[in-house]
Amino acid sequence: MPRIVAPSMLSADFGHLDRDTRMVDRSAAEWVHIDVMDGVFVPNISFGFPVLKAIRKATAKCLDVHLMIVEPERYVERFVEAGADIVTFHLEASADPAHCAELIRRAGAKAGVSIKPATPVGALRDFLPLVDLVLVMSVEPGFGGQSFMPHALDKVRELRALSEELRPGLLIEVDGGISSHNARALYDAGADALVAGNAVFGAADPEAEIVNMLNA
Ligand code: DX5
Ligand code: ZN
Numbered sequence: 001m002p003r004i005v006a007p008s009m010l011s012a013d014f015g016h017l018d019r020d021t022r023m024v025d026r027s028a029a030e031w032v033h034i035d036v037m038d039g040v041f042v043p044n045i046s047f048g049f050p051v052l053k054a055i056r057k058a059t060a061k062c063l064d065v066h067l068m069i070v071e072p073e074r075y076v077e078r079f080v081e082a083g084a085d086i087v088t089f090h091l092e093a094s095a096d097p098a099h100c101a102e103l104i105r106r107a108g109a110k111a112g113v114s115i116k117p118a119t120p121v122g123a124l125r126d127f128l129p130l131v132d133l134v135l136v137m138s139v140e141p142g143f144g145g146q147s148f149m150p151h152a153l154d155k156v157r158e159l160r161a162l163s164e165e166l167r168p169g170l171l172i173e174v175d176g177g178i179s180s181h182n183a184r185a186l187y188d189a190g191a192d193a194l195v196a197g198n199a200v201f202g203a204a205d206p207e208a209e210i211v212n213m214l215n216a
Contacts, residue, residue, distance in 0.1 A: 004193035005183075005213045006031035006064050006173065007206070009055060010046060011144045011197035017051070020201070021058035027207045028214055031064040031086075033175070033195045035144075036079070038069040041093050042142035049082045056083030064193075066114065066175065068141045069093065073100045080107035088112030088135045088173075091127070092119060101130045112173070116141060117149050121158045128167040134159055136191075139176030144197040148177030153189050160190030180212035187216070 007029050012020035024032050034052060039045040056063060065084040069075065072089035073096065079087050087104045091113050094100045104111035112133035115124065117140060124134060136159065138152035152174055163170035171192045178186065179199035186194055194213060203209035 001192055003187055003214050004031055004173075005029040005200075005210050006033035006193050006195045007200040007210065008033040008035060008144060008175075008195050008197035010035040011201035013201070017054060018058050021055050023206060025059040025061055027210045029061070029200075029210045031062045031193060032059055033197075034063060034065045034084075036065060036067050036069060037142065041070045041090065042068045044142045049078060052079065052082045052084065062086065064088070064173075064195075066112075066135060066195075067093075071095075073103055076100060076104045077107045080104065080109045084109050086110040086112055086133060088114050088133060090114045090116065090141070091123060092116055097127050098130050101127065105132075110171075112171075114141075114175075115155075117151065121155050121162060124159070125162070125166070128163060128170060131167075131170070133171040133173055133193075134163075135173045135175055137176055138174050138178065141176075146177055148182055152176075153185060156186060156189040156191050178213075180209060180216050183213040183216035 037044045037046040062085045064086045067089045101111040110132040114135035139146035173193040174191045175195035178194045178196045200206045
């Protein structure tokens with residue numbers, strides 16, 4: 001499976017969003033990860049549609065939108081209209097995950113579902129055939145710069161095995177505390193895409209860190 005890196009724009013310099021998006025655009029990263037937080041599902045607020053649209057203008061790469069919001073079904077279509085290629089909502093935030101995934105796909109994007117560190121992989125069983133991607137959180141969602149929780153490695157292995165049975169071709173993404181130091185273990189466990197915020201934007205040479213992750 002080809003390896004994917006998804007730099008998280010949450011760690012970009014918002015005073016130079018265009019510059020930082022263009023850096024990702026010319027880098028070896030295939031996806032651009034966009035964290036949307038509502039201050040209710042998580043104790044932090046990030047950004048919404050206007051910022052997503054600005055990022056869309058600065059790159060042709062796959063916009064990977066991670067919604068950390070309650071009642072995601074109310075907004076998923078608007079995120080697709082604003083330029084999202086993948087829309088991922090939290091299993092814990094949706095009263096009807098099957099319906100939410102269907103809305104995303106009908107709007108023309110790939111549908112993803114994410115689980116927090118305390119949510120077991122088994123909770124996804126019924127929904128795996130209905131989604132394109134699962135995002136395994138390796139930190140508590142809400143903030144960049146936290147330490148990686150190693151339990152995520154077991155969850156990726158379990159999910160890869162379950163997907164071979166129920167949803168071959170499922171994309172597995174992992175988010176939180178990832179850098180070139182732990183990327184290899186995650187790819188080996190079965191992850192396709194790794195999100196990295198601080199590791200990329202905090203590096204002296206962000207483009208080199210992306211390459212280091214891909215070659216880890
Ligand atoms: C956290 C976000 C992450 C975050 C990752 O809630 O979902 O995408 O930006 O940042 P790092 O890589 O710094 O842990
Ligand atoms: Zn994220």
